[in-house]
Amino acid sequence: MTIQLHGAAGTTCTNRVFLVAKELNIPVVLVPVDFATAEHKSEAYLEHQPFGQVPYIVDNANVQQYGGNSGLIPKDPKKLAKFEQAASIEVTDFDPHAGAIMEKVFKAFRGLPADETIVAKHAELLIDKLDAYERILKTSKWLAGGDLTLADLLHLPYGDYLTKGGYGGLLEDEEKRPHVAKKSPISRPTWQAVQNGA
Numbered sequence: 249m250t251i252q253l254h255g256a257a258g259t260t261c262t263n264r265v266f267l268v269a270k271e272l273n274i275p276v277v278l279v280p281v282d283f284a285t286a287e288h289k290s291e292a293y294l295e296h297q298p299f300g301q302v303p304y305i306v307d308n309a310n311v312q313q314y315g316g317n318s319g320l321i322p323k324d325p326k327k328l329a330k331f332e333q334a335a336s337i338e339v340t341d342f343d344p345h346a347g348a349i350m351e352k353v354f355k356a357f358r359g360l361p362a363d364e365t366i367v368a369k370h371a372e373l374l375i376d377k378l379d380a381y382e383r384i385l386k387t388s389k390w391l392a393g394g395d396l397t398l399a400d401l402l403h404l405p406y407g408d409y410l411t412k413g414g415y416g417g418l419l420e421d422e423e424k425r426p427h428v429a430k431k432s433p434i435s436r437p438t439w440q441a442v443q444n445g446a
């Protein structure tokens with residue numbers, strides 16, 4: 249049975265799972281969750297995702313079997329440690345700031361004004377963080393070393409909202425952060441497919 253991805257198209261967390269499924273050639277079908285009616289907060293939904301967040305997947309097979317040899321999560325202990333570090337950097341140093349800027353886009357969807365002071369503060373903090381990314385990528389092909397890992401892919405959906413929020417220049421500044429600008433996996437066909445909803 250095809251795996252069901254219960255999520256909201258266009259949300260970063262849904263797109264992350266969608267992207268990884270595509271990288272691993274796993275067929276998934278998107279089952280839309282209606283944010284407008286707060287379906288993700290309904291009792292029925294909370295049985296699957298106790299935090300009332302998207303996405304969750306329904307898979308009758310064993311989820312662990314996927315991606316085992318894909319290299320997206322390295323097996324070698326040293327490479328695994330580097331991967332854990334890179335994934336942690338994404339979650340703690342990138343997502344909170346990109347996420348705050350992303351709120352601007354989501355508020356605009358709902359016709360609400362963004363708190364520009366908060367957005368500007370996080371953009372400022374993000375610049376510092378991206379300088380650190382530049383230091384990493386100056387000597388490393390990808391975030392966790394010589395091979396592309398899940399950590400590099402995790403970057404894309406939030407990065408996309410930086411662009412949509414008018415802050416894409418931070419990622420594309422070839423003068424200030426040439427390695428960040430050049431080493432993005434943004435051109436991967438799988439990411440293009442996710443963006444096209446395919």
Ligand SMILES: N[C@@H](CCC(=O)N[C@@H](CS)C(=O)NCC(=O)O)C(=O)O
Nearest residue numbers: 259260261262288299300301302303
């Ligand atoms: N750890 C969860 C986080 C999921 C998450 O934060 N989802 C957001 C969308 S990107 C959400 O559903 N937000 C709505 C809410 O929290 O009410 C995951 O990675 O799947």
